[in-house]
Amino acid sequence: MYGICNLSIVPLRAAPSDSSEMVSQILFGEFFTILEQQKYWSKIRLASDDFEGFIDHKQFEKISEDLYQKLVLDAPVYSGEFVDFITDATNNLLTIPIGSRLPFFADHHFFINSKKYNYQGKVFSNKMAKSEIIRNAFTFLNAPFLWGGKTPFGIDCSGFTQMVYKICGYKLLRDAKQQAKQGEVLSFIEESEPGDLAFFDNDEGEIIHVGIILKDYHIIHAHGKVRIDTLDHSGIFNHDLQTHTHKLRVIKKII
Incomplete structure (x- = not known):
């Protein structure tokens, strides 16, 4: 059925x-x-x-x-x-x-x-250039975080990345830990391009967060809301809180 x-x-x-x-x-x-x-x-x-x-x-x-x-x-x-x-x-x-x-x-x-x-x-209706991933990601800026959400009225971290890639013509799986198994591993942030994905883990080594890399060591991700923060080799630095909020695990190139 x-x-x-x-x-x-x-x-x-x-x-x-x-x-x-x-x-x-x-x-x-x-x-x-x-x-x-x-x-x-x-x-x-x-x-x-x-x-x-x-x-x-x-x-x-x-x-x-x-x-x-x-x-x-x-x-x-x-x-x-x-x-x-x-x-x-x-x-x-x-x-x-x-x-x-x-x-x-x-x-x-x-x-x-x-x-x-x-x-x-x-x-x-068609696959877009990689630069369009960033443009469409900004459509969701300031959308409130909602566990399980997939819309600008409420969205979670992997729902955000999945939806942005989807409307650009590319398929991602639903959860961050599933998305982390897709694409090509990059060894350093310096190798990444805007539109690549960064994944973050907890103390047990489980992938729990994902965001889309921007230029100049920034990242757009859903954490409280869809927001832009600084990305470094340690993880995500939140300037509002003046602390790192997520620990970097791996960077993946999907396209």
Whole structure:
């Protein structure tokens, strides 16, 4: 069985309960495999990054296997406005955040099952130059930190890096420790370019944080909010707190 998100932002939870931890979010147009069905909840696996969790039955629409396979092959088109709206055939409005998927998009229209939608805003549809990663990262500047979040209204560190890379046409996995396994290792900060990723660990050596490297030894990352701090060989130096907040583990070149 398969499904697609037909609402703007839906929580993906660790367990089948509204009070369970939100481990991620599903944005409009994201589709998935239904692994298990319960009375009110379904355990799903997202097609985009294989991330798993539980979603309320009332917050998605089922699709056929044939449509799922067509979506897999469909070149992704994402909404490019900070926030915008779509309309259906009866002019009902639905707001969508940046990075929402617009299935089979053409001439400002797209479809989910037999339902036709209209979207007039900017879209992202191709792989961008590495410099565009930085430009799009600034779209999220000052977004509040939200565990499991993936939008400018609340985002976590790996959700931030994943979404920026996504709208630029590149695929990252969901969690920082998963993203740290992607790409090519760089030995020194001096070898890095703006757009590369820096990962940080805790005292046990577990990767717990990630950010996007900027020029001149700076980094943009989600810590309290999406912010810019100094990056050095020790880690992230927060000028507001006048201390290092994260310990550098590894730098990776993804593109």
